[in-house]
Amino acid sequence: xxxxxxxxxxxxxxxxxxxxxxxxxxxxxxxxxxxxxxxxxxxxxxxxxxxxxxxxxxxxxxxxxxxxxxxxxxxxxxxxxxxxxxxxxxxxxxxxxxxxxxxxxxxxxxxxxxxxxxxxxxxxxxxxxxxxxxxxxxxxxxxxxxxxxxxxxxxxxxxxxxxxxxxxxxxxxxxxxxxxxxxxxxxxxxxxxxxxxxxxxxxxxx
Amino acid sequence: xxxxxxxxxxxxxxxxxxxxxxxxxxxxxxxxxxxxxxxxxxxxxxxxxxxxxxxxxxxxxxxxxxxxxxxxxxxxxxxxxxxxxxxxxxxxxxxxxxxxxxxxxxxxxxxxxxxxxxxxxxxxxxxxxxxxxxxxxxxxxxxxxxxxxxxxxxxxxxxxxxxxxxxxxxxxxxxxxxxxxxxxxxxxxxxxxxxxxxxxxxxxxxxxxxxxxxxxxxxxxxxxxxxxxxxxxxxxxxxxxxxxxxxxxxxxxxxxxxxxxxxxxxxxxxxxxxxxxxxxxxxxxxxxxxxxxxxxxxxxxxxxxxxxxxxxxxxxxxxxxxxxxx
Numbered sequence: 001x002x003x004x005x006x007x008x009x010x011x012x013x014x015x016x017x018x019x020x021x022x023x024x025x026x027x028x029x030x031x032x033x034x035x036x037x038x039x040x041x042x043x044x045x046x047x048x049x050x051x052x053x054x055x056x057x058x059x060x061x062x063x064x065x066x067x068x069x070x071x072x073x074x075x076x077x078x079x080x081x082x083x084x085x086x087x088x089x090x091x092x093x094x095x096x097x098x099x100x101x102x103x104x105x106x107x108x109x110x111x112x113x114x115x116x117x118x119x120x121x122x123x124x125x126x127x128x129x130x131x132x133x134x135x136x137x138x139x140x141x142x143x144x145x146x147x148x149x150x151x152x153x154x155x156x157x158x159x160x161x162x163x164x165x166x167x168x169x170x171x172x173x174x175x176x177x178x179x180x181x182x183x184x185x186x187x188x189x190x191x192x193x194x195x196x197x198x199x200x201x202x203x204x205x206x
Numbered sequence: 207x208x209x210x211x212x213x214x215x216x217x218x219x220x221x222x223x224x225x226x227x228x229x230x231x232x233x234x235x236x237x238x239x240x241x242x243x244x245x246x247x248x249x250x251x252x253x254x255x256x257x258x259x260x261x262x263x264x265x266x267x268x269x270x271x272x273x274x275x276x277x278x279x280x281x282x283x284x285x286x287x288x289x290x291x292x293x294x295x296x297x298x299x300x301x302x303x304x305x306x307x308x309x310x311x312x313x314x315x316x317x318x319x320x321x322x323x324x325x326x327x328x329x330x331x332x333x334x335x336x337x338x339x340x341x342x343x344x345x346x347x348x349x350x351x352x353x354x355x356x357x358x359x360x361x362x363x364x365x366x367x368x369x370x371x372x373x374x375x376x377x378x379x380x381x382x383x384x385x386x387x388x389x390x391x392x393x394x395x396x397x398x399x400x401x402x403x404x405x406x407x408x409x410x411x412x413x414x415x416x417x418x419x420x421x422x423x424x425x426x427x428x429x430x431x432x433x434x435x436x437x438x439x440x441x442x443x444x445x446x447x448x449x450x451x452x453x454x455x456x457x458x459x460x461x462x463x464x465x466x467x468x469x470x471x472x473x474x475x476x477x478x479x480x481x482x483x484x485x486x487x488x489x490x491x492x493x494x495x496x497x498x499x500x501x502x503x504x505x506x507x508x509x510x511x512x513x514x515x516x517x518x519x520x521x522x523x524x525x526x527x528x529x530x531x532x
Binding site: 031032035040041042043045047048 | 376377385463467470471473475
């Protein structure tokens, strides 16, 4: 299949030139996806299902970098720049984390939240077994964590966070998503995500 | 060395500009049409490409090399002629003596072996001689339909053609055979420049590759570089002068991009560059007009298929001219 050095050349993965225009990248991606997913007769007898799936993962990675102008810029600098880059600098994860650095610097919104520790309430949290929306809200307010910021960090719509705290199933998506949101909220609030989510979902599903 | 190359390039460009659609002592451009599987429409493709080029005002000769009961005449809507390829292969006549004119302007053809009741002997056949004789004929384009005969006998002739077109249909059986054809094409190319031992080893490695028992990913490029007795050049040449893939008989929207998929598979599996030149849609008027003994491009010149042939011809003719100019 692909030689190891081609593995991180996303242009080779999508069979493009490094100077391809953005729309060509999208076309190449769509063709590649159609080729290696589903039952395309073109891969029959050549690639096994497993191999096709691996190729598809590579293709998705390649497109999530090259299909995004900012990420493609970072990638191009590393791939085509004067300094020879290590293969590990060209991985999907490495490019993504580099972009996060740039993104965070630009935003400059990383002030630490300060809250006054209340031993009695900490004890109540530790002993809590019945996790309700009301109590989640209480914890969040105690830790001085505004909904908007929480929403920014965990990438969940503030409307849903409010609905979780008010326990309004009609305003929420399917339970499997709600569980994910509750996990993320409790993790961000420094709680044991699994315990909280299990307990919350038990009430929610009733 | 460089200077000579440059002035030759300029000269070729001038010839191209002045030779407006007429033959001026230039060797004909020979297109080979082949396929991995029979019945995918080689004959139809060859006759239609020929008709399209002749409509573009080029002098065209179609050569039917099918040794298994040729029927180019049917695709052209003609009655079979007594004169055919057998006269050349039996060394009774030269190629130019067996050319048959057609009712269509600027288009002639050489009929394939049609009388199969006499067994055929190819042992004395010299493909280089035939190739050389083809190049002497005074046409702008010569289209050779290779049929499903013993390909080894015609391999070198196929190699010497200016364009090598491989036709596939979207059926899985045809796609599979197209890959097998490509594999054997790569190997035959490598064989001529390899020592027998090295070639034997390569074939064994390829067999393991196919059965998924290799430890490392296989790539022709690195294998040819790392192993003694083999040269990389034949493979590089295949990439510089790629096979042209044509998909015939597309019946649904979802298969429109099949050619791109096959191109990608060749690239990812063999590291081989294949040029996808376009598809021809399935069209009921094709078999209807064959039944009426009239080529579809004549009977129904405005069928979408005619446009698809036109763009393929333009693409192939232009890509060649761009290459020469560069």
